[in-house]
Amino acid sequence: MSAIHPRLRFAPSPTGYLHVGGARTALFNWLYCRKHGGTFLLRIEDTDKARSTDESTRAIFEGLHWLGLDWDEEVVYQGAQVERHQRDAHALVASGHAYRDFTTAETLERLRAEATARKEPFKFDRRIAEYPQAELDARLAAGEPYAIRFRVPEGSTAWDDLVHERIEFPNKDIDDFVILRSDGTPVYNHAVVSDDIAMGITLVMRGDDHISNTPKQILLYQALGAALPQFAHLPMIHGTDGKKLSKRHGATAVGDYQHLGILPSAMANFLALLGWSPGQDIEVMMRDEMIARFDEHKLLKKAAVFDPKKLEWMNGQHLSKLPLDDVLPRVVPALVAAGLTTDADVAARAPWFRTLLDLLRVRARTIDDLVRQATPFLRDAIEYDADAVAKQWADRPATRDLLDAAAGVLAPLPEWTPAAMEGATRTLAEVRGVSAGKIFQPMRVALTGLGVSPGIFEVLELLGKERALARLHAAVRRLGEPV
């Protein structure tokens, strides 16, 4: 049943950014190929010149690159295939599977309007396109424009969908559809089939909004005398309100998530779980594991709702579970972009940066979170968070006294090690008769300006003795000032 060498394609039309729905379709195609040793192809469906832009094409490439979905052969541009589309269409005319239709758009519109007025469904009557041979020749000779319509045969068309199993359509419900417009350009269904045949596609995996197109395409394959590929129709992705995902739902382009500080592996992991489940309660998967576990037979039929909250959680998981070396290339540029450091600085203090980011990443959900938390460690001056100050520095004189004392016991330490710092501060707490937390919390605010940070001794160590003491003194000074 399965082809010897699977060839799959992702075929977006470049009329916008790379949508998360499209990204997920691409992901499943890619996963299938990587899992089964297939070839993953990319085809840009730019037949609609009015809506297609190079910018969109670039956005699609970028989105795919970012997600790590690499294609195996040169990109195919559908717009460059029109000659073949025309050839195939005329071949169908020659073989009797299609016919020329001289009916003008205006006439069609009128007939449709009339049918609607009569409350009848409009159905194209192929008899209005039939002319005696002599008249046909005359119209042709006169150079009258005509569209080419497919002659839908009697019977019914069915296929065994990889996710839906058997689907069957009575052919009587399918109108004779246009495959080549009167201006010589191909219509979608025809272009797709012609291209898929030419590209040797063995499995067409796409959104289930194409289910109704499939019988038309199958008919085309058969008329063209080509072998049928397998079909797999993936469910759609909806917004939180259950409607098809659109701009109204906020971020829907993969690029949006990239800029929101999401890691590509987390995005891929999250997307893969929309419409597929590896079972065994497995959720978090790194790339290789995802490929290993991917199983097209476990694809789901039901549309899924895109939940940004879960995406964030997933990102937090990846942020802390990925090898540090895989997350640094994503985080360092963000730090540089925020003006907190430079590549040269990172290179010069690599071990320090690794320690810092390793400590920070477990408590961040997005790269943006991480950048925010790294700020006090990379700037000379810190900003005090009002809430943290209000909470931890409520009793200003007492806090001032405690911080002063803390600086006092830390300053003489011969070695700036966590063990030494902990000993000194805990002893201080004992002497003062307060819990250790009563010292650590105000210190945290003094050292980072924030109410949240890694362990206090890790913070002290990361900051270094000089800067740490300076911040404690600054806090003491600040607490001495009138409010």
Add this chain to the structure above:
RNA sequence: GGCGGUAUCGUCUAGGGGACUAGGACACGGCCCUCUCAAGGCUGGAACACGGGUUCGAAUCCCGUUACCGCUACCA
């Protein structure tokens, strides 16, 4: 309207006739851990759309209803 598709906690899902007092995850609440947060552990509430069948037995199979989605273009 016609045709097609779908239907388990708010959300993502496990489940493919008895193992289901329906499991996990996100989110939400509580507790533990603890110098804060995150992570982690424990824990609470929360679902088989409805109605008929088939069967000794149905979340699982069949039919219908309802809801939602898609196609019905010389759009893709």
